[in-house]
Amino acid sequence: MTTVADALMKVRFLSHVSAPDIRRGAVFWNRSDLEPGEALWREGDEADELAILSSGELIATNRNVEVGRISAGELVGEASIFLGSDTRSATLTALEPSHVLVLSLRGLRRLRQASSPLYDALLAQALVTLVRRVRATDLRIARIALGERAAPARKEPGVLARMWRALRPGVPTTVCPPLRPLLRALPVLHAVPDEMLSTLEPHFQPQAIEEGEVIFLEGETGAAAYLIAEGHVDVLRHVRGERAERLATLRPGDLFGANTLVEKGARTASCVAAEPTWLYRVDAEGFHAPKGEAGRLWRESVVATLATQLRSANAVLNRVADPLDEAIAADDESSFQQLMAASGLLEALPSVEEADLEEIKVVEDETPRRLQGRNTLY
Secondary structure, three states: OOOHHHHHHOOHHHOOOOHHHHHHHHOOEEEEEEOOOOEEEOOOOEOOEEEEEEEOEEEEEEOOEEEEEEEOOOEEOHHHHHHOEOEOOOEEEEOOOEEEEEEEHHHHHHHHHOOOHHHHHHHHHHHHHHHHHHHHHHHHHHHOOOOOEEOOOOOOOOHHHHHHHHHOOOOOOOOOOOOHHHHHOOOOHHHOOHHHHHHHHHHOEEEEEOOOOEEEOOOOEEOEEEEEEEOOEEEEEEEEOOEEEEEEEEOOOOEEOOHHHHOOEEOOOEEEEOOOEEEEEEEHHHHHOOOHHHHHHHHHHHHHHHHHHHHHHHHHHHHHOEOOEOOOOOOOHHHHHHHHHHHHHOOEOOOOOHHHHOOOOOOOOOOOOOEOOOOOOO
């Protein structure tokens, strides 16, 4: 019979983890064999495990409505276990004979405490899985979105405009605020040692943005995220023809565009400076550059950011959309505005107070944050 270690070594996203590291980590895993119709987890169950589907296929249902399918080699339960959640938001049921590799929260903590390469591989895959779930939710919103504003477009300035900007640029007149307090305002990083932040800081480059300047356009391929240091940024979504809706206004301390750090893809919204603004830009290379504990904490911070965005957006969607009929009437302004709010939540994690940050824990802590609201994170 195939051992748990053998099964883990066949998982594609673990292929770069050495066999000895997998064997050492395999002691924390269990194997579950499911018959068709048998549930791995049920909606409302305590969320204290993650799993890799070794073979077979699972269906995820929320309120008895299908919300997704899981194929062999996929990771599930990643947000709940890395960030902490009370209960499962969906039931996972086998569609055919299926073999599942299951890791408890305690086992994940043990892997992290040992700085296991297996933990780092799971963290990296959790990021990829979350980004794909964010994009799937974005597509769900796009299917029912309408809009009334002109979509932004990137235009080359004329000669007179370029001369005027050279004389009186609309960029911030102040010096860029320091980065460290902004990093400490992000999930997970609020209490890390200064030397950890010193490792991250060189990968963030300050950038002055003029009022009205397009930072990036919806549909463009992105590979960078931005942290607002000063000013405000409007998030616009192109929803019908040449029209768009403002989804959100982002403020100092907000991190946006993080999806493309993990996996290149089209921007799901346009971001435009609402006033002279200072940003810190980090590209995909800078995101992956920090190693060891500093890199681990930074990536856990992005997991927390993406998971919270997705939970919040799904909670709004579950209030607005009927799972059996997601169409929203054209004259249903209230539902439409909530739909736009859900889309905005996918773009950035709103700034939170220090007291709230203290409640956001990662797996090494014994009291993970309990986030409320229905979602489709399984």
